Amino acid sequence: MSGGISPLSLAGNVAEHWRTWRGRFENYLIASEFLKEDKSVQCAQLLHYMGEDGFKIYSTFKLETDDRNKLKPLMQKFQEHFEGKENTNYERYKLFSTKQGEAQSTEQFITDLQKQAAKCKLDTLQDSLVVTMIACGIKNNNVRERLLQEDNLPLDKAIELCRIIETSKVRSEVMSGVTNGATLQNEEVLSVYKALFSS
Incomplete structure (x- = not known):
């Protein structure tokens, strides 16, 4: 994907892949100045760059309507999915x-x-x-x-x-x-x- 980042890999150590991918995505948001955009645009960027498999996982989340357009709760859901609850x-x-x-x-x-x-x-x-x-x-x-x-x-x-x-x-x-x-x-x-x- 030109100008963006590659999709999240769900093979092998998924938790480690997620941590690396999340860091790259957060850096991408800053570099591309998408942090200045509306929250819904940021969420759309997240789901777009996660790829098809990531979007399928997203479709299983139970989120409040307001949270679906907020990056922080959405990232937290993916965090819990890939790494489980924090211990x-x-x-x-x-x-x-x-x-x-x-x-x-x-x-x-x-x-x-x-x-x-x-x-x-x-x-x-x-x-x-x-x-x-x-x-x-x-x-x-x-x-x-x-x-x-x-x-x-x-x-x-x-x-x-x-x-x-x-x-x-x-x-x-x-x-x-x-x-x-x-x-x-x-x-x-x-x-x-x-x-x-x-x-």
Whole structure:
């Protein structure tokens, strides 16, 4: 669909697809300036871009007549349909149980924490709790120690600190490898010289 967004995918992890699609749609409303239009026009845009399957789901909703032309209650209905009723305690449990996976990058781990925290209704505590959960769940002990040394570290600074420490570790390992390689080459050169002069 030229100038708009693709329909919502109802295959696979529908709840995750819905969260991503909703964010894209809300961004589209701002970019296209449809937020300035009448509420009924905004609702029509929502139903149009959701696609045929989304419209079929909409037809099953029981909405007050006035709510059918209001974007917020309509979005809430789709939210409940795709994700079920909110269970804040469960979402917080998932956040506080999150650990970095063996094959998971630090960037992806932090992104997953932020996405999960957004579901937890933490208000002003959200960023500081994400920093706490980075320290609790990250695999790199050096990063954990540094984060625990800092008090009231803003989330953006904590993320930057993770990047710096992990980048420094990688560079150190590369330099160590180069040094070891150079030492090996020097030893090989010396053995050649010894062989030449002893013959």
